[in-house]
Amino acid sequence: MTVAETRHEGAAHKTVTVIVDEEPVSGVPRHTTPNEILQLAGIDSATHYLVRVKGRRRDSFKDQGDEEITVHERETFVSVFTGPTPTS
Incomplete structure (x- = not known):
């Protein structure tokens, strides 16, 4: 295995902390899926x-929960509820 391959192998297993709904979530793999982030x-x-x-930009992963994405340290996410909303 070359040095570059070793570095790449290590990077593939690196974890970061992201923010979901204003709460830190640690141990998130850099290459993960939106659904895995939600579960964590x-x-x-x-x-x-x-x-x-x-910033002002929002990138939705609706209907893309199992597609792999790359995340970065302290990246910010929000969760969106898709279930029924109660009526009064």
């Missing part, structure tokens, strides 16, 4: 989807 945050991926927040 203790949020049900069957009733929520993830949105990446970058």
Whole structure:
């Protein structure tokens, strides 16, 4: 194995801390899925989807929960509930 391959192998297993709904979530693999982030945050991926927040920009992962994404240290996300809303 070359030095470059060793470095790449180490980077693939690196974890970061991201922010989900204003709470830190540690141990998130840099290459992960939105659903895995939700699960690590203790949020049900069957009733929520993830949105990446970058300033005023919002990147929705609705219907893309199992697609791999790359995340960065202290990146910010919010969860969006998709279940029924109660009526009064």
